[in-house]
Amino acid sequence: QYDEGKREKDEFLSDIRQARISKEWLAAAQSLDPRDLPSFGHPNGGERKLWLMHKLYQGFDPRVLPARKRYFADGEWSSTLVDLEKSGELLIEGTSIKLTEVGRSAVERSLVMDVDPPKTLPFEIKTGPIASGNVVVKNGMTWDMLKRSGVRTVLGLEMEAATIGEIAKQCGIGEWIVIKGVMDHADPNKADRFKPFAARASAEALRKFLIGRFSV
Known part of the structure; x- marks a missing residue:
């Protein structure tokens, strides 16, 4: 107490x-x-991207969060960053990872659209x-x-x-x-x-x- x-x-x-x-x-x-x-499930590529972008949006560095290892198997982190860079949702400057305006808009849209609780999570x-x-x-x-x-x-x-x-x-x-x-x-x-x-x-x-x- x-x-x-x-x-x-x-x-x-x-x-x-x-x-x-x-x-x-x-x-x-x-x-x-x-x-x-039953509630445990490995995330797919889209879920990994959203998790990463949501943490950046909330002001966290997703690289140091304990959950990163549950969302990203070996090799998936770098490939996900590359995909988000190509889509214009993420920008890497030196050692910093930042959301672009496109990325912020994607996160905010998910906050509006994704209101139902998830079925599975890692x-x-x-x-x-x-x-x-x-x-x-x-x-x-x-x-x-x-x-x-x-x-x-x-x-x-x-x-x-x-x-x-x-x-x-x-x-x-x-x-x-x-x-x-x-x-x-x-x-x-x-x-x-x-x-x-x-x-x-x-x-x-x-x-x-x-x-x-x-x-x-």
Whole structure:
């Protein structure tokens, strides 16, 4: 629970409480592979191009994002850049990659046209701390606050998991787990288009985990 504490004039003094799952269940979660889940899918060429251009549009350098390796197999990155250069949607200047006006128009058109949630994505299952709070966050600043509080390994922000962990602790339940679908970076780019996909993918991962733990 990351938002408990004391608000001073110029800073927030956090009083972070942690609820830990068992080491056995953590190890089982770390072994989960998403590639055989229905919501997992490898992107095609058009989807790779759109992902790259969307990240540039949002102000990210797609070369350093962890998702790049899931969208681009060996050799696909350079060929995609060449194709986007030829189409006039992208410009490479020195070591910088920039969208052209044509590229920006393509991204903005996709933001208008692509309103349905995706059916498949090359998502990844990660294990680690989840930070729970009482407000919806989209300012992009909470990550820095958590780092200053000494919690630098948080993988996601949400609003329910800490309660589940606390109740499990109070009831003497030693084995519990929360699986959440992360759909944005809790910054101004936050949107709800991916919410149904995130819910479905996390449910599939939870089902796989439970079948693996309790099937006989």
